[in-house]
Amino acid sequence: MFSGVFSAGVVKKALDRGIVRMAVHDLRDFTADKHRQVDDRPFGGLEGMVLKPEPIFRAVEAVREEAGAKVYLLSPQGRTLDARLARELASETQVILICGRYEGVDERVAEHLADGEISIGDFVLSGGELAAAVVVDAAARFVPGVVGKEGSVRSDSFAGGILACPQYTRPREFRGLKVPPVLFSGDHKRIERWRRRKALEKTARQRPDLVEPGALSPEDRELLEETPHERKSS
Ligand SMILES: C[S@@+](CC[C@H](N)C(=O)[O-])C[C@H]1O[C@@H](n2cnc3c(N)ncnc32)[C@H](O)[C@@H]1O
Structure with missing residues (x-):
């Protein structure tokens, strides 16, 4: 999903030039059972499946490059992405975005692992990947050097x-x-x-x-x- 989105445009150029780095990790690589299971049934009899906490905690602990790296869960329940948040994210050295699926993510991730939750709008997507790609694109535009003429970012909608x-x-x-x-x-x-x-x-x-x-x-x-x-x- 990510390679398609970032195969063209200013973010691709920034990735190629090393101005921005992006790595995509598969939660299944952080499971410990032979079926590489990342989801399970919710307690209390609700429908659907929920992403388990262990692979997510393990993944974040493995990819975190420094203690201060910011961790966000993509969620329709989060702070809505806007230019201010995109700019804040652009000023961070490392941002880890956790993508949910199915009925969502075990609440302990939002409460005890993530620094916050980010939503891209008041609607529900089937997964966090598209939302994460939107966050990456919007934030990358505020990293100096990503958009050719920085003046154009300053005169974009919402920037001023x-x-x-x-x-x-x-x-x-x-x-x-x-x-x-x-x-x-x-x-x-x-x-x-x-x-x-x-x-x-x-x-x-x-x-x-x-x-x-x-x-x-x-x-x-x-x-x-x-x-x-x-x-x-x-
Ligand atoms: C089907 S949704 C789960 C929705 C959850 N049951 C709820 O009602 O809050 C699956 C995943 O898609 C992602 N997602 C869905 N809508 C989103 C949005 N508006 N912004 C960011 N991520 C979203 C989240 O990662 C979420 O865990």
Whole structure:
């Protein structure tokens, strides 16, 4: 599952260049019985199977490179992944992500092994692998050198608290749809101001929670209030 996801793109390049390292471990390699069993029936008569604690504790103890390595369980019950968490993870030397399956993971892993639980949203996936890949991709983007131009990470949605500004490329006109003329003005100050205004407007429209009172600087608030009627024109 992981080799497919990381076989292309900026994270692959970062892995190839050694800027980020990633290792995938099979919990079955940390079992002690001949059937290499990683799951068992839950106590108390619930349906399904649950991942056993022993292989997970053993795996984490084996792959942990230093005592301070952060350990997270992927779980729909965890802290929801956002840019802030991705940036926090990017600043760690080693992060160990535990992927659940079946009905989940013995609760002792969350309570006594992991530093926390991470969710990628309020829905349930069949396993933690896709979620872990999302976490790795989002965090890796904040590791210096992974994304070619670091400025582009800083201007991405959420990095500065709001959504990114709209982008256009050639042609200047497509099926009668024109690129906003300000972008050809050559006036960089004006373009910057326009971009900021558009980003604020789109955030207010699509993610009003991000522009709630107190969330914006007085300059941004003023800029946003300047342009209530613009929508599809420049
Ligand atoms: C079918 S889910 C188990 C869900 C569990 N029974 C519950 O309701 O909380 C199996 C595994 O997928 C992963 N998973 C599912 N949804 C997730 C999400 N939204 N974010 C992160 N991991 C998730 C977790 O590792 C979980 O242990």
